[in-house]
Amino acid sequence: MTVLGDQRDIGLLEALATTRAIRRYRPDPIPDDDLAEILWYAQRAPSGTNRQRFRFITLRRDDPEAAPARALLTESFRKGWVAKRAELDRDGEPEEGSARFRMQAAMQHYVDHFDTVPVVVLVGLERYRRPDPSEGASVYPACQNLLLAARALGYGGVMTGWHAFVEDELRELIGLPDGVALCATITLGVPMGRHGPLRRKPLGGLVHDGRWGRPATWLGERGE
Amino acid sequence: MTVLGDQRDIGLLEALATTRAIRRYRPDPIPDDDLAEILWYAQRAPSGTNRQRFRFITLRRDDPEAAPARALLTESFRKGWVAKRAELDRDGEPEEGSARFRMQAAMQHYVDHFDTVPVVVLVGLERYRRPDPSEGASVYPACQNLLLAARALGYGGVMTGWHAFVEDELRELIGLPDGVALCATITLGVPMGRHGPLRRKPLGGLVHDGRWGRPATWLGERGE
Numbered sequence: 001m002t003v004l005g006d007q008r009d010i011g012l013l014e015a016l017a018t019t020r021a022i023r024r025y026r027p028d029p030i031p032d033d034d035l036a037e038i039l040w041y042a043q044r045a046p047s048g049t050n051r052q053r054f055r056f057i058t059l060r061r062d063d064p065e066a067a068p069a070r071a072l073l074t075e076s077f078r079k080g081w082v083a084k085r086a087e088l089d090r091d092g093e094p095e096e097g098s099a100r101f102r103m104q105a106a107m108q109h110y111v112d113h114f115d116t117v118p119v120v121v122l123v124g125l126e127r128y129r130r131p132d133p134s135e136g137a138s139v140y141p142a143c144q145n146l147l148l149a150a151r152a153l154g155y156g157g158v159m160t161g162w163h164a165f166v167e168d169e170l171r172e173l174i175g176l177p178d179g180v181a182l183c184a185t186i187t188l189g190v191p192m193g194r195h196g197p198l199r200r201k202p203l204g205g206l207v208h209d210g211r212w213g214r215p216a217t218w219l220g221e222r223g224e
Numbered sequence: 225m226t227v228l229g230d231q232r233d234i235g236l237l238e239a240l241a242t243t244r245a246i247r248r249y250r251p252d253p254i255p256d257d258d259l260a261e262i263l264w265y266a267q268r269a270p271s272g273t274n275r276q277r278f279r280f281i282t283l284r285r286d287d288p289e290a291a292p293a294r295a296l297l298t299e300s301f302r303k304g305w306v307a308k309r310a311e312l313d314r315d316g317e318p319e320e321g322s323a324r325f326r327m328q329a330a331m332q333h334y335v336d337h338f339d340t341v342p343v344v345v346l347v348g349l350e351r352y353r354r355p356d357p358s359e360g361a362s363v364y365p366a367c368q369n370l371l372l373a374a375r376a377l378g379y380g381g382v383m384t385g386w387h388a389f390v391e392d393e394l395r396e397l398i399g400l401p402d403g404v405a406l407c408a409t410i411t412l413g414v415p416m417g418r419h420g421p422l423r424r425k426p427l428g429g430l431v432h433d434g435r436w437g438r439p440a441t442w443l444g445e446r447g448e
Contacts, residue, residue, distance in 0.1 A: 011235060013373065016265045017265065020270075021274075033444070036427075036443045036446040041237065041241065043427050043430060044243070044424065045368060046244075046368075050423065056430060057431075057432045057435070058432070058434070060433070065438065069435070131357045134360065134407060134408075136358065136359065136361060137364050137383060137408060139360070140360050140363075140365055141364055141365070141383075144364070144365035145368065148240060149237065152236050159361060159365075161358050161361060173435070177436065181357060183357075183361070198268055203264055206278065209284070209287070210281075210283060210287050210290040210293070210398075211397070219260045220260060222264045
């Protein structure tokens, strides 16, 4: 087993290049002070007109107050994975040892152990406009900051939207006002075991120069 | 004048704590190779099921192909600022020297010089589901990575949504397919002059522990 440990001195570029979704956690807790620090960095993220309408609802493993919401989410994540796996399996079962096979094993482990995840952070957005696809510009940069900061403190995490299956009941359980959108569920813990590298498509397929469909030839080797 | 310059060795935590919106740029260009590298880091960001449906349309200052879209955006940003200033001024004119006064001066400078910004990146999302407020989870983390990576390479930038005023015409100019949402307009350049610190509200007001409205007492000094 590899323990990443505290990496407070990690460089920005290295962190951007290597921070990946972490879904297997050791049982180790996240001290409240570390969680506070992670949230502090999350809040440094930009938001529309710097309104900072993102909100963090922390569900800590040892907090009895958080237990009902955590139990409900555990159920939701298991349902979510059953639905997702069915969707993936429509393209056929994955070959043993393939990237998808490993991903599916990690997902199964994730939902099987959701109830023991040290910290779950629900991320909300206190709305000041009508719901809109672009409103995420004021909340998801903070989610990314949160995941990056967690990395520096020795933790890993992943952002999901799998609260959606139980959202109404969850909102009632945690007393979320109507004006607050539930945008993400982020799990955090100390990474367990070895994690593979980031997998990304060739950059060239994602960049269009000047107009749609014009290749960015200047990407050079980075486009491959 | 302060030139930040290349900061490739900047630490992750320092970058998260200090990267702020930059709206005043020196005339210096952004070499294509630096832009390629910034986009490469942007693509390392997570997205739903790692689909990487974010798309980057680059509008480089010296590219004649990009000129019509840049001219249209210049007009849109000027209109956007007039509208925004009117909204802000409903609460009264800002006091000279106040934070809002400085912000407004920076905004005026920004829109007045928009046509000379070295690089504008339009960020799109190739949709695979119906438009939804949560779809931003698959595009705005990449925008935040982009802004952070720019910092390490000596650039600054800001994410805006001010393409909205001319979106139909812009989409036609750049040939954007109907299935691609236009999510953000990011400007990048070498920062000019001195930039103040990040301004953020007390963290305690943003964090709820276990359920909405329960203070996270464990934030300690970080909550203040």
